Amino acid sequence: MFLKAFSCRVLASFPRRKPLCAQYAALGHPKRSYYNAGKPGCPGPGEAAHVRVVDLRSDTVTKPGPAMRQAMAQAEVGDDVMGEDPTVNELQKLAAEMFGMEASLFVPSGTMSNLIAVMVHCRERSDEMIVGDLSHMHIYEQGGSAQLAGVHATTVTTRPDGTFDLKQLESKIRHGYPDPHYPRTRLICVENTHNIQGGRVLPLPFLQEVRALADRYGLSVHMDGARLMNAAVALGVPPSSILQHMHTVSVCLSKGLGSPVGTMLAGPRDFISRAVRCRKAVGGGMRQAGVLAAAGKLSLLEMVGRLEDDHHNAKTFALALLDCEPSLFDVDMSAVETNILRFRIKDPALSPPEVCALMGQVGEGEEAALGQGVRVLMFPHYENSIRAVWHLGISPEDTQLAIKKMQFVAGQHLNSRT
Ligand SMILES: Cc1ncc(COP(=O)(O)O)c(C=O)c1O
Numbered sequence: 175m176f177l178k179a180f181s182c183r184v185l186a187s188f189p190r191r192k193p194l195c196a197q198y199a200a201l202g203h204p205k206r207s208y209y210n211a212g213k214p215g216c217p218g219p220g221e222a223a224h225v226r227v228v229d230l231r232s233d234t235v236t237k238p239g240p241a242m243r244q245a246m247a248q249a250e251v252g253d254d255v256m257g258e259d260p261t262v263n264e265l266q267k268l269a270a271e272m273f274g275m276e277a278s279l280f281v282p283s284g285t286m287s288n289l290i291a292v293m294v295h296c297r298e299r300s301d302e303m304i305v306g307d308l309s310h311m312h313i314y315e316q317g318g319s320a321q322l323a324g325v326h327a328t329t330v331t332t333r334p335d336g337t338f339d340l341k342q343l344e345s346k347i348r349h350g351y352p353d354p355h356y357p358r359t360r361l362i363c364v365e366n367t368h369n370i371q372g373g374r375v376l377p378l379p380f381l382q383e384v385r386a387l388a389d390r391y392g393l394s395v396h397m398d399g400a401r402l403m404n405a406a407v408a409l410g411v412p413p414s415s416i417l418q419h420m421h422t423v424s425v426c427l428s429k430g431l432g433s434p435v436g437t438m439l440a441g442p443r444d445f446i447s448r449a450v451r452c453r454k455a456v457g458g459g460m461r462q463a464g465v466l467a468a469a470g471k472l473s474l475l476e477m478v479g480r481l482e483d484d485h486h487n488a489k490t491f492a493l494a495l496l497d498c499e500p501s502l503f504d505v506d507m508s509a510v511e512t513n514i515l516r517f518r519i520k521d522p523a524l525s526p527p528e529v530c531a532l533m534g535q536v537g538e539g540e541e542a543a544l545g546q547g548v549r550v551l552m553f554p555h556y557e558n559s560i561r562a563v564w565h566l567g568i569s570p571e572d573t574q575l576a577i578k579k580m581q582f583v584a585g586q587h588l589n590s591r592t
Contacts, residue, residue, distance in 0.1 A: 225536055225547040228572045228579075232553075233401075233429040233484070233513060233565035241476075242432065242469050251464035254280070255454065261464030265471050269438040272474060273402075273423060274414025278440035279449050280467055282458050284310075284400045287424035287437040288363075289318045290452040291396045294445055295361040295422070296325040302357035304346050308332035308370045308556070311363055311398055322456065326357045334509070336368030337380045340387060347391050361394050362387075366416065367401040367408075370556050373488075373514030373563075375405045381419040388421075395419070400426040400437075404512040407481045421445070430481050430513055431473035432566050435466050477566070484513035484564035487573040491515060491562065494577040502584045513564040516555060524587060526554035532583045540582060548579040 229235050238246070252258035262280050269278040281287040288311050296303055296319075303319065305312045307329040311319070319325040328346050330338040343362065350356030362384060368374040388395045397420045399405070399413075406413045417423050422441030427433035439449055453459055460466070492510045495503040495517055504518040519529055536547035555561035564573070 225549055226572075226575055228548060228550045228568060228576045230550060230552045230562035230564065230568065230576065233563045236428075236430075236432045236565050236567050238432065238434050238469055239566075242472050245468040245472050246465045249464040249468035251462035253461050254463045255459040255461060259462065259464045259467065261471070262467040265467040265474075266438070268471060268474055269425070270440055272413055273417050273425070273438075273440045274412075275417065275423070275440035276443040277446035278438045279446050279453065280460075280463060280470065281424075281437045281439050281453060282435060282460065283428075284398070284424060284426045284437045285315050285318065286453070286456060286458050287426075287439040288315060288396075288398055289322060289456065290439060290449050290458070291422050291424060291441075292319045292325050292361065292363075293323045293452045293456075294448045295394045295396060296323065298358070299324045300326065300357045301360045302326040302328055302348060303361040303363055304328055304330060304343065304359065305363045306330055306332035306336075306338060306365060306368075308368075309363065309365045309398065310369050310400065311365070313370065328359075332368070332371065334371055334374075336365060336371045336374035336376055338384075340383055343384070344387060347393070359391070359393060361396060363396045363398060364420075365398040365400075367405045367512050367514070369400070369514065372509055372516035372559075372561070373401065373404065373512035374509065375408045375511045376416075378409070378411075378416065378419070381416065385419040394421040396421065397423040399423045401429055401512065401514075403478050404430055404481050404485070407478065408485060408511050427470045427473040430484060430565055431477045433466070433469040433473045436470045438470070480566060481513065483570075484566070484568070485511070487568060487570060488513050488515045488562070488564045490570070491564075491573055491577060491580075492517065495580065498581055498584050500584055500588045502587065503580075515562045515564075516559045517562075518559050521587070523591075526558060526560045529560060529583065530554050532586070533579060537582065537586060540579075543582055544575075544578050548575050550576045550579050 249261045252260060254262045265280055266278045292303055303325055305327050312327060312329060319327055330343050330346055348356050348359045351358040364376060364384060366376040385395055402413055402425045406416060422445055425438045427436040489510050492505045492507060492515050495505050502520055504520050530552050533550040533552060536549060541547050552560050552562045
């Protein structure tokens with residue numbers, strides 16, 4: 175009785191939460207309308223036919239085109255949990271060959287693929303992995319390695335180029351085992367390209383040194399290579415040249431490579447055999463997955479070459495930011511290596527959420543000035559920056575429209591201050 179009265183009072187003392195859409199609108203976060211697209215008051219991309227939407231929020235927003243849909247429709251399928259889906263088997267063989275690994279496994283998502291890798295590399299409770307403090311595995315995967323795999327994580331500082339200081343990395347390796355006070359270090363994880371740091375490509379000598387360090391201490395190295403193919407294209411090398419320094423890798427098909435679903439986890443044959451068991455345990459065993467694997471095959475065979483276009487478009491936009499009059503934006507061009515661009519606003523009176531809001535809506539007088547309404551969708555990002563990501567849904571013309579829009583917004587801002 176007392177408890178009930180208490181909890182009613184406590185609950186009543188919390189303000190009622192507004193719907194997410196209203197909360198984000200109040201914060202000026204146009205990006206979050208993504209989660210509410212289609213709800214009243216939160217128009218989703220493409221709703222108004224006369225308005226062009228340039229969606230730079232992520233390379234995960236791509237939609238399969240006609241050729242991919244046709245390949246999916248025509249895929250031969252079987253029960254993949256029984257190992258009988260011919261298209262999945264072909265995809266796994268293809269990925270293993272491309273990556274220079276013994277075997278690979280088709281997994282529903284990048285998050286699950288990283289989790290499975292951790293589960294296989296760190297098999298005992300109290301095993302520990304070392305990850306970058308700004309890595310996707312550490313920041314954006316809900317602590318799944320602890321939550322679901324019972325694995326402890328320790329972090330190293332992620333440098334602006336996505337690498338770590340090797341001395342700091344070495345200092346994080348535990349030597350106490352089997353003293354019961356300590357976890358046992360088993361795994362080092364790297365991320366390539368580095369998402370939060372703006373699509374940075376890890377240099378090959380760094381990977382070589384990480385591997386040499388790992389070998390000295392009997393550790394494994396896993397690469398979260400969600401955008402590995404962007405790294406390979408940027409370096410002008412085959413993915414296997416990057417992966418020669420890794421024990422295992424996770425590569426997403428559903429980002430720049432344009433598949434609707436799927437990630438390839440690759441490594442030694444015995445690692446993949448164990449990964450098959452873990453995938454089933456976490457609910458990732460799929461049945462007639464050939465319809466998805468057909469898209470994945472197309473991604474690996476036909477979509478890699480075009481990543482160069484995304485890198486080029488990202489650079490074009492970055493240069494235009496620097497050229498913008500009035501000078502409002504700050505970009506480190508040497509950091510623009512692939513399809514992800516991070517930039518900052520010089521004027522402290524204008525915040526990243528405000529700029530994203532202005533870019534994401536059709537402003538007054540815009541249609542007359544630009545010839546049409548343009549909504550450019552981007553996310554406010556880490557360290558007071560804005561993130562924009564190029565992908566197969568963004569043409570050079572879209573990029574030019576985004577540049578015009580950005581110049582329009584900068585001009586409006588100048589007018590509002592004079
Ligand atoms: C670097 C990196 N790793 C892993 C993932 C997770 O992929 P998924 O969304 O398929 O779970 C992402 C997703 O954006 C990512 O950027």
